[in-house]
Amino acid sequence: MIKELVYKNRSYRRFYEDEPVGRDLLVELVDLGRMSPSGRNLQPLKYFISNDRDLNAKIYPTLAWAGYLKDWGGPVEGERPSAYIVILEDTSLGQGMPHDQGIVCQSMLLGAVEKGLGGCVIASVKKAELADILNIPEHLKVALVLALGKPKEEVVVDDISEDGDIKYWRDSEQHHHVPKRTLKEVLINL
Amino acid sequence: MIKELVYKNRSYRRFYEDEPVGRDLLVELVDLGRMSPSGRNLQPLKYFISNDRDLNAKIYPTLAWAGYLKDWGGPVEGERPSAYIVILEDTSLGQGMPHDQGIVCQSMLLGAVEKGLGGCVIASVKKAELADILNIPEHLKVALVLALGKPKEEVVVDDISEDGDIKYWRDSEQHHHVPKRTLKEVLINL
Numbered sequence: 001m002i003k004e005l006v007y008k009n010r011s012y013r014r015f016y017e018d019e020p021v022g023r024d025l026l027v028e029l030v031d032l033g034r035m036s037p038s039g040r041n042l043q044p045l046k047y048f049i050s051n052d053r054d055l056n057a058k059i060y061p062t063l064a065w066a067g068y069l070k071d072w073g074g075p076v077e078g079e080r081p082s083a084y085i086v087i088l089e090d091t092s093l094g095q096g097m098p099h100d101q102g103i104v105c106q107s108m109l110l111g112a113v114e115k116g117l118g119g120c121v122i123a124s125v126k127k128a129e130l131a132d133i134l135n136i137p138e139h140l141k142v143a144l145v146l147a148l149g150k151p152k153e154e155v156v157v158d159d160i161s162e163d164g165d166i167k168y169w170r171d172s173e174q175h176h177h178v179p180k181r182t183l184k185e186v187l188i189n190l
Numbered sequence: 191m192i193k194e195l196v197y198k199n200r201s202y203r204r205f206y207e208d209e210p211v212g213r214d215l216l217v218e219l220v221d222l223g224r225m226s227p228s229g230r231n232l233q234p235l236k237y238f239i240s241n242d243r244d245l246n247a248k249i250y251p252t253l254a255w256a257g258y259l260k261d262w263g264g265p266v267e268g269e270r271p272s273a274y275i276v277i278l279e280d281t282s283l284g285q286g287m288p289h290d291q292g293i294v295c296q297s298m299l300l301g302a303v304e305k306g307l308g309g310c311v312i313a314s315v316k317k318a319e320l321a322d323i324l325n326i327p328e329h330l331k332v333a334l335v336l337a338l339g340k341p342k343e344e345v346v347v348d349d350i351s352e353d354g355d356i357k358y359w360r361d362s363e364q365h366h367h368v369p370k371r372t373l374k375e376v377l378i379n380l
Contacts, residue, residue, distance in 0.1 A: 001191065002301045006222045030377045032196045034370065035347070036296060039313055040257060041356045043371045046378050067230060088378070097313055099334065102292025106226060110300070111192045123229055123287055140378070144289065157225070166231045180224065181233045187220045188236050188278070188330070 005110045010157070010178070012118035013066055014079040015149030021051050021083035025115060026148075029085060032111045033104035039097030044090050045104055045143070048134055051083040058133050059084050063145060064124035068167040081119070081147035086130065088140040101143050108146060118151035160185070195300045200347070200368070202308035203256055204269040205339030211241050211273035215305060216338075219275060222301045223294035229287030234280050235294055235333070238324055241273040248323050249274050253335060254314035258357040271309070271337035276320065278330040291333050298336060308341035350375070 026049040033047065050056055060081075065074035075081075085108060089096055105121050112119050127142040136142065153176055160166065160179040168178045184190055216239040223237065240246055250271075255264035265271075275298060279286055295311050302309050317332040326332065343366055350356065350369040358368045374380055 002195065002297070002304045003218070003222060005192065006225050006297050006301075009227070011227050027373070027377065027380065028193070031373055032193060034373060034376050035196050037199070037201050037299070037311055039311070041358055041368060043356060043376070046376050048379050049377065098288035099292030099295060099311070099313070102289030102294075103296045103311075104292075105289060106293045106296035107192070107196050107300075109227070110297075111196075114192045121227055121229070121289070121293075123289070136378075166233060168231055178231060183217070183221055183224060186224050186233070186236050187217065187239065188326075189238050190217065 002110075005113050009109050009113045010118065010155035011120045012149070012151035012153060012155065013120055013147075013176075014075045014151070014153040015081050016152050017078050017080050017082055017149065019082060019150040021117060021148055023049070023051055026051060026083055026085060029108040029111045032107040036103045036107045038100050038103070042094055042096050044093045044096035045100060046088040046090050046140055048086040048088060048136065049083070050086075056081065056084065059086075059130065059145070062126040062130040062133065063122050063147070065122075066168070067124070069170065072170075079152055080149075082149040084148065085146040086134065086142060087144045087146065088136060089143045090140055092139040105144065105146060112148055116150065117148055119146050119148040122147055192300075195303050199299050199303045200308065200345035201310045202339070202341035202343060202345065203310055203366070204265045204341070204343040205271050206342050207268050207270045207272055207339065209272060209340040211307060211338055213239070213241055216241060216273055216275060219298040219301045222297040223277075226293045226297045228290050228293075232284055232286050234283045234286035235290060236278040236280050236330055238276040238278060238326065239273070240276075246271065246274065249276075249320065249335070252316040252320040252323065253312050253337070255312075256358070257314070259360065262360075269342055272339040274338065275336040276324065276332060277334045277336065278326060279333045280330055282329040295334060295336060302338055306340065307338055309336050309338040312337055
C-alpha cells in the first residue's frame with residue numbers, strides 16, 4: 001500500500017489547472033504535516049494554503065521549475081498547479097532540524113497521491129517576494145512550496161545509466177523521464 | 191489510510207528487542223527511500239542496514255535518546271531496537287538538499303508502521319564513531335539513524351498547553367506524552 005503510493009508519487013509539473021483542489025483537502029494535508037515527527041518535538045513549521053485562482057497566479061511567478069529542462073520555462077496557463085501549500089519556518093520558536101521540512105512534505109505528498117492528486121516540492125523560490133505577496137509575518141520564513149494539482153503528464157522512472165547522469169529529460173511524446181539510482185547503488189551492504 | 195498511518199507513526203524508543211525485523215523488510219524500506227523525491231534529482235543518500243544483534247549492540251552506544259527525559263538514559267537491554275537503517279550522504283555526488291533526508295525517513299517510517307513496526311529518527315549520533323564501527327567509506331557521511339522495532343510503549347498525543355511547552359514527558363504508568371501544536375496554530379490562514 002505504502003509502496004504503491006511511494007512509487008506512484010512522482011514530481012509532477014503539469015496539471016489540469018481547471019480541476020480544483022478543495023480547501024478541506026488542503027487542511028487535511030496540513031494536518032498530516034502537523035502530525036509527522038519533528039526533531040526535538042520543536043514543531044517549528046507553519047503553513048499557508050492557497051487554492052484560489054487569483055492568489056495562485058501571484059504565487060506562480062515566484063517559483064522556478066525543472067532546472068534541467070533548459071527549453072521549458074515551466075507549465076503554461078491551464079497546466080499550472082491548482083493549489084499550493086507554502087511551508088514556513090517559525091524562527092521565533094528556535095532552530096528547527098532541516099529534515100523536518102522533508103518529513104512533512106512526504107506526508108502531505110503521499111496524502112495528495114492517495115486522493116488522486118500529485119505535486120512537486122519546490123525549493124527554488126523567490127522567498128522574500130512570496131512572503132511579501134502573502135503578507136507573511138516577519139518571524140515566519142518561507143522554506144519550501146508544495147505545488148499540487150491533478151497531474152497532466154506521464155512520468156517514467158528509468159534505472160540510471162552507466163554514466164551516472166541524474167538529469168531528468170522529456171522524450172518526443174513529452175513523457176518526463178527520471179533516472180533513479182538502483183537499490184544496488186544506494187544500499188551499501190545489500 | 192495515509193492519515194491512519196501518519197497518526198499511528200509515533201516516535202517509539204522502547205521495543206520488544208526479541209522480535210526480529212527481517213533483512214528483506216529493511217531492504218524494502220530502503221527501496222521506499224530510494225523511490226522518494228530528491229531535490230534536483232541528485233539522490234545523494236545511501237543506506238546501511240543492520241538487524242544483527244552483535245552489530246546492533248555496537249551501534250546502540252553511538253546514539254542519544256530522548257533529550258527531554260533527563261532521568262532516562264535510553265532503552266534498557268531487551269527494549270532496544272531490533273534494527274537500524276543508517277542514512278548516509280554521498281559527498282562525492284555534490285551538495286544534496288537537507289530536506290531529502292526527511293523525505294526518505296518518512297517514507298521508510300510509514301512503511302515500517304504499515305508492517306506493525308515503529309521507529310525513531312535519531313539525529314544526535316556520534317557520527318565519526320559510528321562510521322568507524324561500520325567501516326563506512328570516507329566519502330559517505332552519517333546523516334541520520336532510523337531505529338526500528340516492534341514498539342513496547344504507549345505514546346499519547348496531547349494538544350500543546352497554553353504555556354507552549356513542547357517537551358515530551360512520561361506519566362506514572364510510563365506512557366510517553368507528546369504535546370503537538372494544534373491545526374489552528376500551524377495553519378496561519380485556516
